[in-house]
Amino acid sequence: MKRGFTLTEFVIAAAILGIMAAAAAPVYQSYVLSAKESAAKDNLRVLRNVIEIYAIQHNGIPPGYVENDLLSGVSSQEFESQLTHSEVILQDGSADEIRRTGLVMIPENPFNGRRETLVISEEKPFPAEPVEPDFFGWIYKPATKNIRVNWPGAGKDGVRYFDY
Numbered sequence: 001m002k003r004g005f006t007l008t009e010f011v012i013a014a015a016i017l018g019i020m021a022a023a024a025a026p027v028y029q030s031y032v033l034s035a036k037e038s039a040a041k042d043n044l045r046v047l048r049n050v051i052e053i054y055a056i057q058h059n060g061i062p063p064g065y066v067e068n069d070l071l072s073g074v075s076s077q078e079f080e081s082q083l084t085h086s087e088v089i090l091q092d093g094s095a096d097e098i099r100r101t102g103l104v105m106i107p108e109n110p111f112n113g114r115r116e117t118l119v120i121s122e123e124k125p126f127p128a129e130p131v132e133p134d135f136f137g138w139i140y141k142p143a144t145k146n147i148r149v150n151w152p153g154a155g156k157d158g159v160r161y162f163d164y
Helices: 009-059 077-082
Strands: 086-091 096-101 117-119 138-141 145-151
Touching: 009 077, 009 096, 009 145
Parallel strands: 117 138
Antiparallel strands: 086 096, 138 145
């Protein structure tokens, strides 16, 4: 007497598993989208807090200005450098500790995985829509301290990601 499954039993079992997987996929996708929306909101909260703290520590000058000079223009590299800066604390003339004054790194936009920030100069208006979302994760204007998620579309609540 042979033991095992017949081809028919195997096909029926595979079909049932396929139906169950197909039913679960939309639920899983919904959870993934919710997680990305939550991460985007949290990353914006972190960035906005660090921008405010930086401005307080630098006499009201927000990050992004070259050498913290309002007349010297803005730079994406300067913005990243200023927010991820570490400084050495000297005690008795020796380097006693390194204190991080900002972020370890700019958080990534969870929708496109990009950390790069498009920094908008004072004379240019803030864009009404995302700009090159395949390249920039964030859009920031130092003059207004406005930072946004650089991604099209809207969340489950109907609010555009760009408006978070």
